[in-house]
Amino acid sequence: MNLEIKKATRQSFGEAITELGKKRKDIVVLDADLSNATKTNIFAKEVADRFFDMGIAEQDMLATAAGLATCGKIPFAATFAVFATGRAYDQIRNSICYPKLNVKICGTHAGVTVGEDGATHQMLEDINLMRGLPNMTILCPSDDTQTRWAVEEASNIDGPVYLRFGRANTPLIYEEGTKFEFGKAVQLGEGKDATIFATGMVVAEALKAQKMLKTEGIDVRVVDIHTIKPIDKDIIIKCAKETNKLISIEEHNMIGGLGTAISEVLTDACPAKLTRMGMKDCFGRSGKAMELLTYYGLTAEDICKNIRNKKV
Amino acid sequence: MNKQEISIENLKEKALSIRRNIIEMVYSASSGHPGGALSIADIITVLYFLELRITVEEPNNPDRDRLVLSKGHCSTALYAALAEKGFIPKEDLKGFRKLDSYLQGHPDMNKISGVDMTSGSLGQGLSVANGMAIAGKLDNKDYRVYCICGDGEIEEGQIWEAAMTSSHYQLDNVCLIIDNNNLQIDGKVNEVMNPYPIDKKLESFGFHVITIDGHNFEEIIEAFNEAKKVKGQPTAIIAKTIKGKGVSYMENEVSWHGKAPNEEEYHLAIKEFMQ
Numbered sequence: 001m002n003l004e005i006k007k008a009t010r011q012s013f014g015e016a017i018t019e020l021g022k023k024r025k026d027i028v029v030l031d032a033d034l035s036n037a038t039k040t041n042i043f044a045k046e047v048a049d050r051f052f053d054m055g056i057a058e059q060d061m062l063a064t065a066a067g068l069a070t071c072g073k074i075p076f077a078a079t080f081a082v083f084a085t086g087r088a089y090d091q092i093r094n095s096i097c098y099p100k101l102n103v104k105i106c107g108t109h110a111g112v113t114v115g116e117d118g119a120t121h122q123m124l125e126d127i128n129l130m131r132g133l134p135n136m137t138i139l140c141p142s143d144d145t146q147t148r149w150a151v152e153e154a155s156n157i158d159g160p161v162y163l164r165f166g167r168a169n170t171p172l173i174y175e176e177g178t179k180f181e182f183g184k185a186v187q188l189g190e191g192k193d194a195t196i197f198a199t200g201m202v203v204a205e206a207l208k209a210q211k212m213l214k215t216e217g218i219d220v221r222v223v224d225i226h227t228i229k230p231i232d233k234d235i236i237i238k239c240a241k242e243t244n245k246l247i248s249i250e251e252h253n254m255i256g257g258l259g260t261a262i263s264e265v266l267t268d269a270c271p272a273k274l275t276r277m278g279m280k281d282c283f284g285r286s287g288k289a290m291e292l293l294t295y296y297g298l299t300a301e302d303i304c305k306n307i308r309n310k311k312v
Numbered sequence: 313m314n315k316q317e318i319s320i321e322n323l324k325e326k327a328l329s330i331r332r333n334i335i336e337m338v339y340s341a342s343s344g345h346p347g348g349a350l351s352i353a354d355i356i357t358v359l360y361f362l363e364l365r366i367t368v369e370e371p372n373n374p375d376r377d378r379l380v381l382s383k384g385h386c387s388t389a390l391y392a393a394l395a396e397k398g399f400i401p402k403e404d405l406k407g408f409r410k411l412d413s414y415l416q417g418h419p420d421m422n423k424i425s426g427v428d429m430t431s432g433s434l435g436q437g438l439s440v441a442n443g444m445a446i447a448g449k450l451d452n453k454d455y456r457v458y459c460i461c462g463d464g465e466i467e468e469g470q471i472w473e474a475a476m477t478s479s480h481y482q483l484d485n486v487c488l489i490i491d492n493n494n495l496q497i498d499g500k501v502n503e504v505m506n507p508y509p510i511d512k513k514l515e516s517f518g519f520h521v522i523t524i525d526g527h528n529f530e531e532i533i534e535a536f537n538e539a540k541k542v543k544g545q546p547t548a549i550i551a552k553t554i555k556g557k558g559v560s561y562m563e564n565e566v567s568w569h570g571k572a573p574n575e576e577e578y579h580l581a582i583k584e585f586m587q
Contacts, residue, residue, distance in 0.1 A: 028450070052446065052481070060473035063436045067443020070421070070429060072374065073450070075443075090433055091470075095440060099421050099430035 006172040009165040009200075010108040012147035014039025017076055017106075020152055021047045027155065028068055030054050030077040032061045037167075038078040038108045058083045062091040062105065069101040074155055080114075081107030081123035081164060085130055096160050097133045104154045105130075105162045110140075111251030112279065112296055113168040113201055113289040122284035128256025130162040131229050138228040140164040142203035145174035146226055153182055166201045166251075168289040173203060173224075185232040187239075191219035194245035194307045197236070199225045199258045202249050205293065208300035213307060220307060228258060236265045240272040247275045247306055249298060254278035275306055318361050320529050326396055327357040331558045332585045333392035333405055339578040341409035344417070347568040349389040351493040351526070351553040352460060358532045359458060360393040368398045371425045377455050378428040378444050382437020383462040383491065384418040385570070390427070391415055399426035435468025437461060438488060442474055445483040456540070460489045464496030467505045472517065478546035479518025486546040487539045488519070491526065493555035495566045510550055519548040526551025560584060 021027045021043055033056045035041040044051040054061035058079055065075035077084070084107040085092065096103045107126055114122045130136050137157055141147040147165065154161040180186065185197075189210060198206040206222045213220055221243065223235055240246060246266075248259040259276030266272050279296055293299050330353050338344035360366075364377045381390050388408065395402045400415075407413025414423040418432030429440050441459035448455050461471065478486050490510060498504045507513070511521045520542045524531040532551070539547035555569070556562025559581045573581060 028446075050450065054477060055473075055480075057470075057473035057476070059436075059470045060439045060442075060477055063439030063470070063474070064443040064446070064477060066436075067380075067429070067440035067445075068447050069443070070378075070440070071444055071447030071451075073447050091436055091439075094433040095430065095436050 004171055005169045007144045008167055008169050009141055009143070009147045010037070010039050010167060012144040013106060013108065013151060013163070013165050014042040016148040016151035018043045018046050020155060021050060024074070024155065026072060026074050028052065028073045028075045030061050030065055030075055032056055032058045032079040032083065034079050037080070038106065040078045058087040059091050062088040062103070063095045065103045066091070066095040066099070066101045069103050074102055074104065076104040076106055078106035078108060080121060081110035081126045082121055085123065085126040085162065089129060092160070093133055097135045100135045100159050102158060103160050105160065106165065107162065108165040109167040110164045111166055111201055112284040112292045113166055113251060115168065115289045115292065116286050118286035119283040124251070124253045124279045124284065125256065126162070126164065127228055127250070127252050127258065131256065131261065135159055136229060137161045138164065139226060140200045140228050141226050142200055142224050143170055143173040145172065145176055145178050146180060149180045150226065157182070164200060168201065170201055171204045173207065180226060183227045183230050183232055185226065185235045186224040187221055187235060188224060189221040191221040192243050193218045194220040194247060195223055195239040195243045196220055196303060197223045197225055197246070197248040197258065197262055199228060199250050201251050202298055205298065205300045206249060206303060209303035209307070212300060212304050218307060225258060228261060231261045231265060233265045233269065236262055237270045240266060240270045245275070245307060246272055247277060247303060249277040249303060251298065252278050253281055255281055277302065277306065323357055323361060323529050326361050327354050328585060329396055330357055330389060330392040332582065333395065334388040335559065335573065335578065335581045337388045337391065337405050337408040338572045340406045342572045343409055344388055344572060345385040345570045346388070346559070346572070347495070347555040347562060348383060348462060348491065348493065349386040350557045350559060350562065351555045352386055352389050352491050353557065354527050354529065355460065355489060355491070355532055355551055356389045356393045358529060358536065360397050362533060363536050364458070365455070366426070371399060375453055375455055378441070378457045380429045380437040380441045380444070380457070380459045381419055381431055382459055383434065383465050384431030387417065387419050390419055391424070394424065394426045397426070400424065434462070434465045435470040438471055438474035438478065441486055442477045442481070442483055445485045446481060448485055449483070456485050456487060458487045458489065460491060462496070463490055463492045463494060463501050463507060463510065464504070466490065466507050466510065475514065475517040475519065482544050483546050484543050487536070488546065488548040490548060490550045491553055492550050493553045495555045495564070495569065497566070497569050499566055514548045519546050521548050521550060523550045523552065526553035527557055558585070
């Protein structure tokens with residue numbers, strides 16, 4: 001594991017969908033005038049005949065994708081997470097999820113690490129919105145390797161998938177070619193003092209915290225939850241039984257995201273205290289990505305504080 | 313999937329049967345949307361008995377023509393046509409909107425044979441039709457995609473996003489039909505939120521526009537034929553219709569948008585169909 005900053009998951013997405021598109025002729029990519037930012041411009045250049053720029057019209061893009069899916073195409077529709085899941089929510093609900101159409105909704109620029117663009121562009125409620133939709137699957141990869149897997153995995157799932165990607169560069173966590181399993185979280189470490197459940201960009205922060213705590217004699221495990229829906233119930237129950245503390249961290253509102261999903265499992269199957277870290281029901285603000293993680297208390301140091309805290 | 317030969321007289325008989333079944337369904341369910349279903353009954357009849365290249369045996373044939381009923385609340389017209397055509401048993405129509413039936417209030421493509429797209433939330437159908445049309449172009453298929461929208465429905469902004477797309481991608485395999493009955497739930501469309509001039513708007517968006525009497529079979533047939541000859545741009549047929557057409561007390565009465573007739577009204581409607 002090399003925690004040096006490497007590559008943004010949106011970049012990995014652009015590369016992965018291009019590779020996949022060259023292999024699979026049923027893949028079509030749509031974008032809403034953000035292909036330079038979502039990185040579908042790579043696909044647009046290399047698989048030009050199956051790329052459709054829909055202009056600044058997300059609702060039209062998602063419903064067009066639904067139409068393509070009825071004809072056997074596998075559309076990947078990309079734009080910023082805030083517009084994909086917010087602007088086009090009704091299209092996703094009524095024209096994609098209800099008819100269970102094979103549309104892949106690719107939301108880049110999720111979370112507060114969007115940075116300078118500020119609150120209007122930092123999507124913090126998308127997991128909540130998408131998780132509440134029947135038939136929806138949610139994948140939220142944490143690094144380049146996992147993103148490549150997630151993109152291919154999404155193409156093999158028969159039904160709607162929401163893929164969540166970040167704007168900022170993130171460390172490479174997994175070796176190239178690492179195998180992941182749909183619906184099965186990745187446990188990193190065997191520590192019994194605490195479990196840190198994390199998803200997406202902040203898995204790297206959880207791993208940094210794990211390393212820092214180790215030097216203090218605190219042994220924690222990190223659970224990378226790349227499939228948020230359906231969530232891996234088994235690993236949550238297992239960790240609740242095996243570790244003393246449970247913490248969740250996400251770049252998302254604390255309401256309705258990963259922490260909520262874990263709480264639901266604990267409530268149903270294995271009551272335990274969970275400390276949820278995330279955006280405290282607020283909107284973001286402009287700043288640099290790492291500054292914002294610090295400002296909102298979502299860094300490795302914040303995780304360490306929570307684990308050292310006897311009250312948690 | 314060859315087209316069948318059918319006379320105007322036969323089409324009129326089919327349309328009458330569809331209208332009767334619309335009333336039967338709405339009466340049986342004590343709910344539904346008779347007004348707009350009756351206004352598209354003649355267009356739906358021409359589509360299902362003359363225009364659409366579809367077969368009951370292969371409802372999902374990839375080469376078939378497609379219909380997106382964007383104004384999904386007028387599902388009774390679609391269901392009646394599907395039953396008339398043999399996609400679903402006629403006796404199932406009485407289950408419309410009931411718990412043990414697959415005939416949902418709004419069309420569900422996964423529950424009903426012959427339904428090409430689930431609809432109900434207004435404004436989305438033209439985008440879906442565009443997606444189907446783009447897929448057809450990618451696969452070098454010659455199928456056509458029809459989309460029926462209401463004239464109130466085009467107040468939804470997405471319709472105009474989609475209209476740009478139809479035109480931008482030169483989707484000449486798309487035929488948009490506007491059911492211009494001039495009424496929406498809250499009143500006359502020009503009084504609630506004026507969409508006129510619909511023809512000039514669509515022309516400026518790049519459509520080939522044909523305006524017809526939506527209850528005149530010759531004009532409906534001719535419009536579809538003209539649309540097929542248009543290359544490089546989509547066609548929009550603005551069908552001037554009468555909401556509630558065929559049931560005297562429902563015609564041009566906005567109150568019949570989403571209301572079922574009582575027993576007396578039901579018998580009156582059936583009597584009118586018999587005449």
